[in-house]
Amino acid sequence: MKKKVALITGITGQDGAYLAEFLLKKGYSVHGIKRRTSLFNTDRIDHLYQDPHEKNINFHLQYGDLTDSTNLIRIIQEVQPDEIYNLAAMSHVHVSFDTPEYTANADGLGTLRILEAIRILGLTTKTKIYQASTSELYGLVQAVPQNENTPFYPRSPYAVAKLYAYWITVNYREAYNMFACNGILFNHESPIRGETFVTRKITRAAARIALGTQEKLYLGNLDSKRDWGHAKDYVEAMWLILQQAQPEDYVIATGHTTTVREFVQLAFNELGIELYFKGINEAEKGYVKSCNNPEYQLPIDKEVVVVDSRYYRPTEVDLLLGDPSKANLKLGWIPKYDLQSLVKDMMQSDIKEAKKNEYLKQGGYHVLNYFE
Numbered sequence: 001m002k003k004k005v006a007l008i009t010g011i012t013g014q015d016g017a018y019l020a021e022f023l024l025k026k027g028y029s030v031h032g033i034k035r036r037t038s039l040f041n042t043d044r045i046d047h048l049y050q051d052p053h054e055k056n057i058n059f060h061l062q063y064g065d066l067t068d069s070t071n072l073i074r075i076i077q078e079v080q081p082d083e084i085y086n087l088a089a090m091s092h093v094h095v096s097f098d099t100p101e102y103t104a105n106a107d108g109l110g111t112l113r114i115l116e117a118i119r120i121l122g123l124t125t126k127t128k129i130y131q132a133s134t135s136e137l138y139g140l141v142q143a144v145p146q147n148e149n150t151p152f153y154p155r156s157p158y159a160v161a162k163l164y165a166y167w168i169t170v171n172y173r174e175a176y177n178m179f180a181c182n183g184i185l186f187n188h189e190s191p192i193r194g195e196t197f198v199t200r201k202i203t204r205a206a207a208r209i210a211l212g213t214q215e216k217l218y219l220g221n222l223d224s225k226r227d228w229g230h231a232k233d234y235v236e237a238m239w240l241i242l243q244q245a246q247p248e249d250y251v252i253a254t255g256h257t258t259t260v261r262e263f264v265q266l267a268f269n270e271l272g273i274e275l276y277f278k279g280i281n282e283a284e285k286g287y288v289k290s291c292n293n294p295e296y297q298l299p300i301d302k303e304v305v306v307v308d309s310r311y312y313r314p315t316e317v318d319l320l321l322g323d324p325s326k327a328n329l330k331l332g333w334i335p336k337y338d339l340q341s342l343v344k345d346m347m348q349s350d351i352k353e354a355k356k357n358e359y360l361k362q363g364g365y366h367v368l369n370y371f372e
């Protein structure tokens with residue numbers, strides 16, 4: 001039987017890496033679009049690399065960018081994909097306030113470029129497309145839990161760009177009968193989550209603070225609530241969405257919500273360290289209440305978490321809580337990880353990483369300084 005061919009944009013990101021691994025295991029031939037960068041950006045997929053000089057390889061990378069139509073048309077023409085997963089995006093909500101025009105171009109128009117490429121190339125009946133939509137579309141709370149019928153109210157340039165991408169996907173489905181679907185995914189994390197998203201920032205810092213190589217963790221809004229799941233579960237949902245008889249949009253979430261503050265506590269708890277918080281808003285701080293792990297020497301009442309207003313956003317999304325009933329029922333999608341096992345997975349990985357770095361430092365291997 002002929003192998004199915006998938007094209008993944010954003011393959012070097014968290015979801016792209018997990019999805020590529022998942023599809024390769026399913027026997028797909030996987031093509032990915034990566035950006036040209038001055039330093040290597042393929043850390044997350046290096047373990048999947050196959051030498052292009054060999055025969056019969058099923059993992060291929062090409063240079064490309066969502067802001068470049070001609071490049072997208074050429075790649076899609078060459079690859080002739082059965083499925084496209086459009087995961088590429090400037091995905092950081094806070095950064096989108098600093099780069100709003102670029103974000104609109106990549107995240108909004110980028111989606112249009114892919115849909116148009118499929119149409120121009122006459123692939124509307126062959127190629128199915130998954131669009132990485134987001135719970136950020138709900139923005140200012142209209143109702144909870146949020147499902148496929150909850151009204152949108154985006155609260156950042158990122159979310160507004162993704163709103164365009166959401167509707168242009170629906171429009172191409174209706175106008176040209178394309179198999180084009182939105183997965184409205186709530187926050188999903190993992191040990192390979194980008195280090196500036198709040199969960200990874202927390203688990204990385206907790207590990208370093210426990211080992212005594214970082215003093216404090218500076219955070220913004222601790223009251224913000226998110227519905228956090230594991231990226232491994234969420235990429236499976238992306239695939240399931242494209243295997244259905246009809247193209248439809250789906251909410252993918254856990255159905256539980258947690259504050260940033262609680263996530264901090266859970267992360268430190270994983271290391272046997274209990275925290276307590278005092279003060280409100282920008283004056284809030286987190287302190288060590290107890291440390292039950294003899295490996296870590298943290299004194300009681302040590303200040304380890306500090307709120308810094310530079311991490312506040314001009315407009316915040318206060319509460320996200322998804323209702324995944326449709327996905328549970330129609331896709332048969334049930335996540336394997338809960339919040340506890342997610343935090344455990346991330347903490348175990350970050351403590352290992354922090355210990356490795358410490359070990360190398362003690363062995364005399366300092367970070368290379370090219371300018372010395």
Ligand code: NDP
Nearest residue numbers: 010012013014015065066087088089091106132134187188
């Ligand atoms: P990441 O930030 O980890 O990955 C984003 C990917 O997009 C990277 O491969 C990045 O390349 C690439 N990229 C960025 N800009 C461009 C561009 N102009 N052209 C081509 N590629 C580009 O995001 P995630 O993996 O976490 O998320 C995947 C998608 O899902 C994104 O669209 C995100 O907005 C969306 N999403 C994510 C959720 C989450 O909780 N993770 C929830 C809901 C939606 P490089 O490595 O070079 O930077």
Ligand code: GDR
Nearest residue numbers: 091093134135136186187196197198199219220221224311
């Ligand atoms: P989010 O994720 O904005 O939900 O977007 P992020 O982890 O950045 O923020 C979650 C919440 O934590 C608060 N917060 C902080 N956030 C960051 N990054 N850094 C901090 O120091 C900090 N302190 C508090 C934030 O204000 C926010 O309320 C993610 C991205 O993956 C998007 O691409 C995706 O669409 C959505 O999830 C669903």
